[in-house]
Ligand SMILES: Nc1ncnc2c1ncn2[C@@H]1O[C@H](COP(=O)(O)OP(=O)(O)O)[C@@H](O)[C@H]1O
């Protein structure tokens with residue numbers, strides 16, 4: 001089954017084309033890493049996939065169906081995915097309530113909601129923080145709560161935007177473990193934007209390089225790093241790329 | 244002796260009456276203003292339209308509307324020859340409430356819209372991404388802006404409770420009718436009863452302090468709900 005099929009996708013800001021993807025097909029149950037220099041359109045891609053931004057042209061299919069047609073469709077489609085933002089915003093309430101937020105939107109009954117929130121908090125090792133204020137957490141803790149807030153919804157796909165940027169190595173490892181473990185247990189698809197090449201190597205099945213909004217190369221991660229086909233990929237990996 | 248005691252008692256009752264009138268007038272004005280200002284501020288903060296900047300500038304200007312001017316406007320509106328003169332509201336508590344509404348509504352509107360606009364895009368995207376409908380996301384933004392909303396209500400009430408220009412003009416400081424704390428202070432001072440004026444001033448400050456403490460402690464609790 002294809003998770004996403006993208007064709008002729010373009011997104012402009014003003015007169016600049018920020019995203020320009022001819023063809024890209026992603027399968028379910030895989031972890032994809034999206035790499036690329038700053039400003040190459042990685043976040044924009046995730047926002048388009050999450051239906052937060054409408055593309056200017058082209059189409060996207062999600063699980064075989066066109067997305068973004070009617071308002072009702074949009075909601076039912078967007079409820080099957082979840083994005084964790086680069087700088088997660090914590091609602092001004094407890095950690096517990098932050099994680100319960102999406103379940104409450106879906107009118108999940110209270111006992112089930114409580115059970116699932118506690119499960120999710122346990123999954124990210126934040127059970128002890130349930131009653132803490134979510135706006136006073138460290139960077140690593142905030143990211144873990146943001147992850148729990150997404151995981152608890154059991155989405156088909158997790159869209160993660162640089163979830164470990166600016167974290168210490170211990171927290172990075174912790175978060176990678178959570179992602180890997182969740183992926184294994186629930187078979188959820190993951191698209192992770194990252195600056196950290198080692199991270200891509202460690203967790204991704206496939207890696208995708210985005211430069212100036214275009215997909216330059218997409219390959220199995222081992223191949224991507226060991227035998228890149230494109231000159232620009234080699235330059236990007238060597239750090240000799242001229243932007 | 245008996246006469247002295249009963250006069251003291253009567254004076255206390257009168258102060259109580261004045262305090263009650265102050266709270267009633269300013270409380271009603273704040274409530275009414277909140278009913279108008281919260282939705283209006285939320286709407287301005289959440290939507291994009293032509294003339295939004297101009298409207299905001301107007302609201303910010305009205306936030307500093309001099310109370311006497313508000314009083315004058317309402318006076319002209321309600322005076323016998325004015326367009327609403329037939330309602331015979333001048334020199335009644337209702338007139339005072341209307342005048343204070345004019346002062347408080349822009350304050351609440353302005354602070355609510357600023358509070359909402361501050362993080363609106365960020366919260367909206369998070370809410371939508373977690374599965375909110377547009378209505379649910381809007382509601383989340385309003386809930387997140389509660390500090391701004393509470394600040395707006397408190398600032399508005401404080402302004403109404405402490406102003407004298409508007410209530411003096413349209414209320415007239417009539418004993419047992421429209422006399423409130425601030426207008427009594429003016430009157431006592433004019434008559435040379437400085438001690439009474441100071442005492443009333445202290446009551447006014449204490450009440451302001453109590454009201455904001457109650458509101459704030461409830462807000463703290465609410466924020467952890
Ligand atoms: N809302 C926006 N309005 C205008 N330009 C934007 C907006 N969002 C992103 N951009 C621009 O689009 C380009 C790609 O941004 P982004 O997708 O955030 O890149 P990345 O995540 O790869 O660093 C950048 O040049 C950025 O300045």
Ligand SMILES: [Mg+2]
Pocket residue numbers: 042043044086161
């Ligand atoms: Mg980015």
